Amino acid sequence: MNGGTDAASEQVAILIISEADLEALGGENMAMYIKSGNFNWHDKQEGLVMELSKLTANHCCFCDILPVSKGEIRPTVEHFRPKSKEKFPHLAFSWENLFLCCDQCQSYKLGKYDILLLKPDEPGYEFEQYFDINFKEGTLQPRSSQNDEQNKRAAITIDLYGLNKDNRPTARKRELKKYVGTYNDKKKICELGGIPFNLDDYPSLELEYYSYRFYIWFYNEI
Numbered sequence: 004m005n006g007g008t009d010a011a012s013e014q015v016a017i018l019i020i021s022e023a024d025l026e027a028l029g030g031e032n033m034a035m036y037i038k039s040g041n042f043n044w045h046d047k048q049e050g051l052v053m054e055l056s057k058l059t060a061n062h063c064c065f066c067d068i069l070p071v072s073k074g075e076i077r078p079t080v081e082h083f084r085p086k087s088k089e090k091f092p093h094l095a096f097s098w099e100n101l102f103l104c105c106d107q108c109q110s111y112k113l114g115k116y117d118i119l120l121l122k123p124d125e126p127g128y129e130f131e132q133y134f135d136i137n138f139k140e141g142t143l144q145p146r147s148s149q150n151d152e153q154n155k156r157a158a159i160t161i162d163l164y165g166l167n168k169d170n171r172p173t174a175r176k177r178e179l180k181k182y183v184g185t186y187n188d189k190k191k192i193c194e195l196g197g198i199p200f201n202l203d204d205y206p207s208l209e210l211e212y213y214s215y216r217f218y219i220w221f222y223n224e225i
């Protein structure tokens with residue numbers, strides 16, 4: 004997930020605004036630029052997306068879909084705390100505030116924010132602490148065994164990123180079906196040949212390669 008080390012932060016600062024631009028803006032001018040809300044760094048977006056993608060192996064930080072690239076699922080850079088003039092303009096270029104986000108999550112979230120929203124790289128955050136899954140429907144729900152605040156945080160996160168909206172539950176169900184099908188095929192081939200089935204022998208079954216890997220991981224755990 005998003006790291007925010009000093010070195011990475013420095014590297015991305017250069018990607019967002021060139022050194023020459025930084026120098027030209029420097030000091031008070033830079034503050035004015037941020038205050039204006041005129042965040043003209045989209046020509047640097049490609050490099051920034053590349054850096055952020057490395058941290059999540061091309062998965063969206065919020066819904067986990069793969070691959071967030073130039074194809075069907077377009078990448079966007081999510082400002083977790085919105086960069087608008089009225090909200091958090093001072094975080095517009097802050098590495099810790101930037102996440103790889105699919106265009107679908109972005110289209111639901113837009114400039115919304117809630118202090119209880121779950122941040123993917125929050126220390127100690129684990130998907131299974133906050134969410135339950137309805138495999139029949141393909142939906143996420145706040146985890147029933149957790150306390151009120153944790154439930155509220157999960158519910159707000161589901162709502163703001165539209166995690167159960169439109170085709171998303173169906174897409175999860177389809178992905179799970181694909182995974183289970185591949186798993187069973189491999190197992191059957193092994194059994195027919197009298198060979199014990201070992202998941203480690205099949206890199207294509209590694210969850211990293213599936214959309215919604217947290218969802219599939221959860222399925223394997225129950």
Ligand SMILES: [Zn+2]
Nearest residue numbers: 063066105108
């Ligand atoms: Zn997403």
